[in-house]
Amino acid sequence: MFRPTTGTVMDNVSLGRAYHLTIKAPSIAAGAQPGQFVHIRCGDTYDPLLRRPFSLHRFDPEQGTIEILYRIIGKGTEILSRKKAGENLDLMGPLGKAFSLPGSRPAVLVGGGMGVAPLLALADKLVDSGVKVTALIGANHVRELFRVEEFVKRGASVELATLDGSAGFPGPVTELLERHLHLEPESFIYACGPDPMLKLVGELAASYGTGGEVSLESFMACGVGACLGCVYEIFGEKGRQYARVCTEGPVFPLEVVVKGELS
Numbered sequence: 001m002f003r004p005t006t007g008t009v010m011d012n013v014s015l016g017r018a019y020h021l022t023i024k025a026p027s028i029a030a031g032a033q034p035g036q037f038v039h040i041r042c043g044d045t046y047d048p049l050l051r052r053p054f055s056l057h058r059f060d061p062e063q064g065t066i067e068i069l070y071r072i073i074g075k076g077t078e079i080l081s082r083k084k085a086g087e088n089l090d091l092m093g094p095l096g097k098a099f100s101l102p103g104s105r106p107a108v109l110v111g112g113g114m115g116v117a118p119l120l121a122l123a124d125k126l127v128d129s130g131v132k133v134t135a136l137i138g139a140n141h142v143r144e145l146f147r148v149e150e151f152v153k154r155g156a157s158v159e160l161a162t163l164d165g166s167a168g169f170p171g172p173v174t175e176l177l178e179r180h181l182h183l184e185p186e187s188f189i190y191a192c193g194p195d196p197m198l199k200l201v202g203e204l205a206a207s208y209g210t211g212g213e214v215s216l217e218s219f220m221a222c223g224v225g226a227c228l229g230c231v232y233e234i235f236g237e238k239g240r241q242y243a244r245v246c247t248e249g250p251v252f253p254l255e256v257v258v259k260g261e262l263s
Helices: 026-031 075-081 119-128 148-153 173-183 195-207 254-258
Strands: 005-014 019-024 037-041 052-055 058-060 065-070 088-095 107-112 133-139 157-162 188-192 212-215 231-236 239-244 251-253
Touching: 005 026, 005 075, 019 075, 026 058, 026 065, 026 088, 037 065, 052 065, 052 075, 058 119, 107 119, 107 173, 107 195, 119 133, 119 148, 119 188, 133 148, 133 173, 148 157, 157 173, 173 195, 188 195, 195 212, 195 254, 212 254, 231 254, 251 254
Parallel strands: 107 133, 107 188, 133 157, 188 212
Antiparallel strands: 005 019, 005 088, 019 065, 037 052, 037 088, 058 065, 212 251, 231 239
16 A cells, blocks of 8 residues: 655646646655656645545656646645645655557657646657657647647657647647558557547547557546546456556556447
């Protein structure tokens, strides 16, 4: 069982419609892998009672830091947005199943909105492993395209899409994926974002005969598989079955998710 640990806020910066939080947490940074998450107690009282799960946006074992990308969606994240440098946070992690590496195949990362959160740490690892990385980042509006420059700095080839045409390709990011797969059908896909986007990603992967992994977003209570509050329907070896996002995930093979709840 994971025990809580104390982290110290180093920075908590507003990006407009999201926040970028850096925390000194050496024990978590030392064991972290792309795709995992941390469970944060946002307040100092029992209101809110439950911790909140956040994807590891980035981590640096040498510096002992982890980074979180989040937006305010309720009381817990509103409290978190007011945390200042030097304040402590009660953390659990790293938790969950991480992304795997694609071997010698090129990788294409597909992030929709806040779905970019777990993909930057993945881009770091892929680039460091010598994998060719393309990042396709989509959002409703240019102001919801977050941390794009960090993907560029890491050497990823980046393409943008916005539904309102305010930046990049005027349309869904899945159309960029289809273009990419037409040129590089052997690409291994990593995706995170809204369920309708993931469904389309899965259909494209199937039509081009490639595979991938998806990071699912879910409300969680315990974060360690005990409460069954984050159960998701997937299509496993025994047909339709239920998996706990916090322990069997949050990373799953793309095909088992698309054939399950998203179909």
